[in-house]
Amino acid sequence: MARFRISQAADLIGVSDDTVRRHIDTGRLRASLDESNRKVIDGVDLVEFIRNHNPAPDNPLDVRSSARNRMVGLVTAVTMDKVMAQVEMQCGANRVVSLMSSEAARDLGLEPGSLAVAVVKSTNVTVEVPN
Numbered sequence: 001m002a003r004f005r006i007s008q009a010a011d012l013i014g015v016s017d018d019t020v021r022r023h024i025d026t027g028r029l030r031a032s033l034d035e036s037n038r039k040v041i042d043g044v045d046l047v048e049f050i051r052n053h054n055p056a057p058d059n060p061l062d063v064r065s066s067a068r069n070r071m072v073g074l075v076t077a078v079t080m081d082k083v084m085a086q087v088e089m090q091c092g093a094n095r096v097v098s099l100m101s102s103e104a105a106r107d108l109g110l111e112p113g114s115l116a117v118a119v120v121k122s123t124n125v126t127v128e129v130p131n
Contacts, residue, residue, distance in 0.1 A: 002043035002113045003034065009041045012072065012115070013050055014092070023049070043113020047074045050090050063128065069120035071096060075110050085110075087127060089118055098125040 004012065009029075010020045023029035024039065029049050031039045050073070073091030080086075085105035089096045096118040108129050110116065119126040 001111075002115060003040040004043065004046060004115075005034075006031075006039055006041070009046055012046065012074070013053060043074060043115070047076050047090060047113055050074060050092070051076070065119065071118045071120070073116065073118065075112055075114040075116055077112060078105060078110050080105060087116075089116060089127070091118055096125060098127050100127065 006017050006020050006024075010017045013020070020029065020041075021039075024031045024041075029041060030045045031041050034040045071089075071091035071094060073089040073094075073096065075087060076090050076095075077088040078085060080102045083102060085100055085102045087098045087100065087105060087110050089098070098118065108116070108127065110127065110129070115130065117128045119128060
């Protein structure tokens with residue numbers, strides 16, 4: 001399961017680190033301590049929070065692409081059979097659904113709470129994850 005430090009969570013939801021800390025302190029966002037005793041937020045908990053709040057973050061991937069429609073978000077659901085996978089993402093206020101091969105979804109390690117970027121080019125949606 002992906003876990004995000006306060007600064008990463010702040011970037012994903014488009015607020016300051018202090019705002020994330022306030023959300024944690026008031027109980028609106030759950031956090032735990034990692035091995036280094038730093039506060040971290042479970043990807044699933046961040047998904048739940050983002051579903052109830054909006055701003056979209058900047059693209060975290062260091063790639064160049066001809067596609068201009070890139071939406072950073074968290075994977076909220078993955079439905080898979082032998083051949084195909086349906087991957088749902090929450091990108092700020094937007095829900096994005098992508099159909100891809102099950103092999104691709106497994107290779108990308110997509111699961112609820114994973115950080116990903118939905119790339120829309122024409123009628124296709126491609127999902128990328130950081131290395």
